[in-house]
Amino acid sequence: MQPLLEITNLHAGIEGRDILKGINLTVNPGEVHAIMGPNGSGKSTLASVLAGREDYSVSEGSVVFKGRDLLDLAPEERAGEGLFLAFQYPVEIPGVSTANFIKASVNAVRAYRGQDALEPAAFLALMRERMALVDMAPTFLSRALNEGFSGGEKKRAEVFQMAMLEPSLAVLDETDSGLDIDALRIVASGVNALRSPDRSFVVITHYQRLLSHIVPDVVHVLHNGVIVRSGGKELALELEERGYDWIRAEQGSEV
Amino acid sequence: MSTDNFNDYVSSSFERLERRLNGHVNGPLHNLRRRALRQFIDVGIPTRRMEDWKYTSVINVINDAQFSSEKGAPAPAPAALPNEDVYHIVITPEGLDSAPFEADGLTVEVLTDELVIADERVRSTIGAILPIDTTPFVAMNTALHTTGVVIRITGNVTKPIHLDLIAHDASPDPLPSPRILVLASEHASATIVETVRSNPAAVLLPVCEIECQANAHLHWTRVLDDANNRHISAMAANVYGNGSVTVTTCIVDAAFVRNDVVIRLLEPGAQGFLFGVSVLDGQQFADNHTVVDHVMPHCHSEELYKGVYDDGSTGVFNGKIFVRQDAQKTTAYQSNRSLLLSPNAQVNAKPQLEIWADDVKCSHGATTGALDADAIFYLQARGIPKAEARRLLTMAFAMEVLERVPVESLRQSLERRMEQRLSR
Ligand SMILES: Nc1ncnc2c1ncn2[C@@H]1O[C@H](COP(=O)(O)OP(=O)(O)OP(=O)(O)O)[C@@H](O)[C@H]1O
Numbered sequence: 001m002q003p004l005l006e007i008t009n010l011h012a013g014i015e016g017r018d019i020l021k022g023i024n025l026t027v028n029p030g031e032v033h034a035i036m037g038p039n040g041s042g043k044s045t046l047a048s049v050l051a052g053r054e055d056y057s058v059s060e061g062s063v064v065f066k067g068r069d070l071l072d073l074a075p076e077e078r079a080g081e082g083l084f085l086a087f088q089y090p091v092e093i094p095g096v097s098t099a100n101f102i103k104a105s106v107n108a109v110r111a112y113r114g115q116d117a118l119e120p121a122a123f124l125a126l127m128r129e130r131m132a133l134v135d136m137a138p139t140f141l142s143r144a145l146n147e148g149f150s151g152g153e154k155k156r157a158e159v160f161q162m163a164m165l166e167p168s169l170a171v172l173d174e175t176d177s178g179l180d181i182d183a184l185r186i187v188a189s190g191v192n193a194l195r196s197p198d199r200s201f202v203v204i205t206h207y208q209r210l211l212s213h214i215v216p217d218v219v220h221v222l223h224n225g226v227i228v229r230s231g232g233k234e235l236a237l238e239l240e241e242r243g244y245d246w247i248r249a250e251q252g253s254e255v
Numbered sequence: 256m257s258t259d260n261f262n263d264y265v266s267s268s269f270e271r272l273e274r275r276l277n278g279h280v281n282g283p284l285h286n287l288r289r290r291a292l293r294q295f296i297d298v299g300i301p302t303r304r305m306e307d308w309k310y311t312s313v314i315n316v317i318n319d320a321q322f323s324s325e326k327g328a329p330a331p332a333p334a335a336l337p338n339e340d341v342y343h344i345v346i347t348p349e350g351l352d353s354a355p356f357e358a359d360g361l362t363v364e365v366l367t368d369e370l371v372i373a374d375e376r377v378r379s380t381i382g383a384i385l386p387i388d389t390t391p392f393v394a395m396n397t398a399l400h401t402t403g404v405v406i407r408i409t410g411n412v413t414k415p416i417h418l419d420l421i422a423h424d425a426s427p428d429p430l431p432s433p434r435i436l437v438l439a440s441e442h443a444s445a446t447i448v449e450t451v452r453s454n455p456a457a458v459l460l461p462v463c464e465i466e467c468q469a470n471a472h473l474h475w476t477r478v479l480d481d482a483n484n485r486h487i488s489a490m491a492a493n494v495y496g497n498g499s500v501t502v503t504t505c506i507v508d509a510a511f512v513r514n515d516v517v518i519r520l521l522e523p524g525a526q527g528f529l530f531g532v533s534v535l536d537g538q539q540f541a542d543n544h545t546v547v548d549h550v551m552p553h554c555h556s557e558e559l560y561k562g563v564y565d566d567g568s569t570g571v572f573n574g575k576i577f578v579r580q581d582a583q584k585t586t587a588y589q590s591n592r593s594l595l596l597s598p599n600a601q602v603n604a605k606p607q608l609e610i611w612a613d614d615v616k617c618s619h620g621a622t623t624g625a626l627d628a629d630a631i632f633y634l635q636a637r638g639i640p641k642a643e644a645r646r647l648l649t650m651a652f653a654m655e656v657l658e659r660v661p662v663e664s665l666r667q668s669l670e671r672r673m674e675q676r677l678s679r
């Protein structure tokens with residue numbers, strides 16, 4: 001089986017500062033990977049580099065997505081190829097309604113894939129259906145995207161967008177942070193509803209909580225720009241219990 | 256043409272005008288013209304040494320006007336109001352193109368000495384709402400206007416009134432100066448859309464005076480959407496108890512624009528709204544000068560001007576708000592936001608608040624910046640190509656003003672025009 005995503009020895013940084021220092025990660029179709037790790041370890045940087053944020057420069061290594069060199073593609077091409085990033089901090093877009101934004105996004109991705117734009121009626125029906133997945137009220141459609149949304153509402157809107165774009169690989173960067181207990185369950189069940197044998201997830205989180213809803217196949221620990229440990233879902237429980245000090249200690253002793 | 260030459264040109268134009276006016280040389284309008292001419296000759300064309308013209312050099316613009324006797328090309332139909340059922344008032348340098356008419360709470364007449372003599376309200380407003388010492392161009396328009404129109408709004412006018420200003424038509428006049436007086440009676444209301452058909456040889460110098468009586472509501476939308484257009488205008492509105500005037504200036508395309516707009520809130524409950532959006536590129540230039548004068552208590556004003564500047568274009572915004580000593584409980588808000596799409600574009604923004612009353616709520620803010628890189632990336636990450644992301648965000652920026660345009664079909668055509676602009 002060809003991996004969906006294959007990251008090999010990825011080094012990346014910003015303004016001359018190295019942040020990712022040799023990431024290796026293989027995600028196969030249908031798998032769920034969790035990435036945990038202390039603040040500042042480089043989790044969001046990895047997500048940004050995958051999504052194609054220009055501020056970061058890749059100095060070494062490769063990323064192959066569906067057999068293509070991902071790093072060679074513009075961010076919008078990556079989205080077209082089926083990569084989705086749910087942002088840790090979704091950006092407010094004043095003046096662009098959620099509905100128009102989603103329409104522009106879905107149709108851009110469809111155009112990239114050589115598909116026709118959706119008919120307005122079919123589109124509206126699809127939006128309503130996918131909003132229901134994360135229990136979002138239709139009133140959000142007419143509001144400017146993310147503007148004035150609460151922290152939890154922004155996270156739901158990200159999952160709604162993911163549901164609309166039907167990616168092959170979704171990277172969820174702390175989509176659980178800022179969610180109350182009910183919202184966490186709703187978002188998790190929204191994600192689970194989208195799980196399929198040909199769709200994979202990379203779930204970045206600090207908490208085991210989310211992983212008891214979205215059960216990962218593999219858990220990785222990112223520390224200081226490298227994946228220092230990978231294991232089964234038990235690893236998340238162990239981290240929850242013991243924190244990161246023992247990982248740090250291990251790392252320290254290895255140096 | 257030097258300033259002196261230009262003064263000579265204005266004087267000789269005035270003499271030509273006088274010769275055509277057989278018989279009326281002592282009428283009240285004509286006397287006003289004479290005073291205005293003297294005022295203009297005294298002050299002359301504004302230079303950048305004058306505070307209000309610091310960023311705006313008009314002499315070159317005037318120089319570019321072609322003082323020849325060649326006739327201009329026929330004007331194209333205005334693009335801004337497709338298929339809209341309107342009262343169409345066509346104003347050319349030769350006069351009112353449509354016959355004076357009366358309908359549905361609306362009367363349109365030509366401004367003449369006879370009318371000024373016969374009509375107390377015209378007499379007390381013409382040259383009084385915009386006195387000849389307001390700007391040199393007001394003086395020039397007052398002296399030289401060949402077409403004056405009085406528009407009376409006496410009821411609820413349901414169809415939009417389309418003021419179609421034609422800068423050239425078959426006329427050789429390089430400085431057409433239409434004069435418009437709008438008199439809205441108590442409880443009357445109307446929506447006015449002003450468009451301009453220009454040609455590269457002319458500089459259009461319109462002056463509009465508005466009297467909005469108690470409980471009357473006027474919404475004036477000015478559309479400049481012709482890349483040839485050079486436009487120096489002045490407009491002022493006197494607003495009385497619980498009346499409101501809204502002026503929305505949409506500059507979608509224009510070579511050179513200087514707009515002076517004054518709103519005076521003269522009785523409690525009067526409201527003034529000023530909105531503007533400019534989308535410029537190349538070497539285009541637009542200067543919006545506004546004054547909101549809170550004279551009486553319990554009045555409200557709101558002002559939002561937005562500009563999108565690409566290439567080497569330049570925007571100027573000057574917003575004065577006066578709150579006079581009696582104007583307690585005033586609420587006055589002003590905001591000016593500029594989007595610079597190119598490192599060579601520039602904007603000069605100056606809010607000026609002068610407040611003499613103590614119990615007021617006033618605010619002003621000015622921002623200038625580029626498109627938000629985080630927002631562009633966010634859109635790209637959602638599959639939207641970068642150029643389209645930029646366009647979408649720019650349109651969103653402009654829409655905040657565009658969406659206030661009261662005529663649906665006009666709003667849509669402006670939106671399309673702007674989208675075309677941003678794609679070129
Ligand atoms: N634009 C930037 N400029 C400078 N430093 C940056 C920038 N972006 C990230 N960094 C630095 O890179 C390191 C990794 O940041 P990153 O956001 O990837 O961490 P993270 O693992 O996602 O942390 P958290 O758990 O707090 O979200 C941090 O030390 C951060 O300060």
Ligand SMILES: [Mg+2]
Nearest residue numbers: 043044045088
């Ligand atoms: Mg992070």
